[in-house]
Amino acid sequence: MKRIRVPGSTANLGPGFDVLGLALKATSTSQKFTVCLELHIEQLPEGSSVPGNCEIMCKGEGAGTFSTACDENLVTKVALYVLRSHGIRGFPSPVRITMVSGIPSCRGLGSSAAAVVAGVMLGNEIGHLNLSKERMFDYCLVVERHPDNVGAACYGGFIGAFMKLQAPPSEPSETLSNSLDEPPKDIASYHQFPLNTDVKMVVIIPDFHLATTDARGRLPQNYSLEDAVFNAQRCSLLPGLLGETPLNPAKISEAMRDRLHQPYRMDLVPGFERVLQTMKHEVYPGLLGVCLSGAGPSILALATSNFERIAEAVCSILREAQDIRYDWQVLEVDHDGATCCDVVMS
Template identity: 85%
Template sequence: MKQISVPGSSANLGPGFDVFGLALKATSPSQKFSVCLELQIEPLPPGAAPPGNCEIICIGEGADSLSTVYDENLVTKVALYVLRSHGIVGFHSPVRICMHSGIPLSRGLGSSAAAVVAGVMLGNEIGQLNLSMERMFDYCLVVERHPDNVGAACHGGFIGAFMKMQAPPSEPSETLSKSLDPPPEDIASYHRFQVNPDIKIIIIIPDFHLATTAARERLPQTYSREDAIFNSQRCSLLPVLLGESPLNPAKISEAMRDRLHQPYRQDLIPGFERVLQKLKPEVYPGLLGVCLSGAGPSILALATSNFERIAEAVCAILREAQDIRYDWQVLEVDHEGATCRDI
């Protein structure tokens, strides 16, 4: 039996809109969210063949909303595309796939990127294709066209990424349902940055969903030169600052400011604007900076200490603006990325 594990991720990270990605890992098995998608792949005897030779069991976060039909579930649809592009039609022998998600859905924690990465790895395993992680990265990007999330989920760590060529003209849904063609090679480049080991990630997770497509619709088609320069300047410094020892909270907090996406999305997360105003390192020792996780609605804070005080301060501000439940966890950087192991 095989187990595929893919970490959740946080994209954008302040000024790094569509550039930076951070792979996430729970600090303890007792935490509410493992922030990881796991697939257990178990061969079935020929006499127990389910429809499509694939039985799917979904448990964990959002399991009730996930399809258990082999050609509808995102993970298995991606696997079928990978197989089809290698001339393999469907799952060639019966298999049971148990999907356990510890990543909250539609909260800015990379649940869809993790599903796509897991699907590519599943296709690679089922078809015994022996694809490298670099080649699997190409497959991921023709379906989930965000190299920041996908790069972090695949490779782990704190990464910067960019597309080297335009994605194929077909929509991802068409690729999954019709395409026979493998993706071009070397679609994107990424680089793993060093992260000071004292840095932890506080994730504040609200009890509501926000679709990435809805958040994207809030963004303008063009930006001013001033805003582009503002973010470029901070993007150039943030990776260096996060790898330094000792850390400089004042510089990091300033380097995590953004003008390209957060100002246009902040009204989708009531109270977030006030969080940015109030949460400063000089007021909360140990805090390094605050930003949206991905497109939101989760909020991310980087810190080295005083985790509970920082998290509760964010939650208190958010509750003043909107009376809903908030969960929070302290996470670490996942340096391993996606894996496939015998169990």
């Protein structure tokens, strides 16, 4: 049996809109969310009667919402596109794929990016294509056009990324349904930054969904020069500040301020504006800065200590604004990124 594992991710980190990403992992197996997507791939006997040669089982977070049809499930649709672009029409032999998701969906923790990366790796494995991770990154980007999340999920660590080529004119849905073409090469570039090992991610996860397309729809088509410069200044300094020893909370908290996306998404996460106003490093020792995780609605606090106090303070503010459930976890950086390995069945 083969196992593909892809970490969840957080993106933007305040000023790094569509640029900065962090791969995430749980600090222990006892935590509610594993913050990763796993595929367990088993070969079935030849001649097995399986529609599309692919039997899908879904477990974990949101399992009941995922399609078990090969041509509808995002992971297998991506795999079929990868196979099709190499002249392979469908899964060449019967397989059972068990998808185990530990990433809360539509919560700003990279669930769709993980699914796309897993799908590309699945197509590569099933088709014996021997694609490099760099080439698989190209495939990911014609489907999920956010190199920050995809780059973090694919390569792991703390990354910055930018697109080098314009996105293809076709929509990702058309690519998945119809395209026979391989993607262009070298679509994007990424760089992994060092991160001080004391930095942990406190993620506050609300019990409601927010589609990235809805959050992105709140953004303006044009920005002022002043706001663009404001973010460029902070985004250019933040990676260096987070890699320093000792860390400088005052500089980091200022460098995590944003004018390009968070101000336009405030009302999508009731209480978030007050979180930004209230959660200051001077009041909460160990806190470095607070931001939306990706497009939200999860909230990310970078911190070195005092995790429970920080998380409970954020949850308290959010509950005052909206009486719903909030979970929180302390996460670490996943340095492995997407992996595929053999698993010996016991």
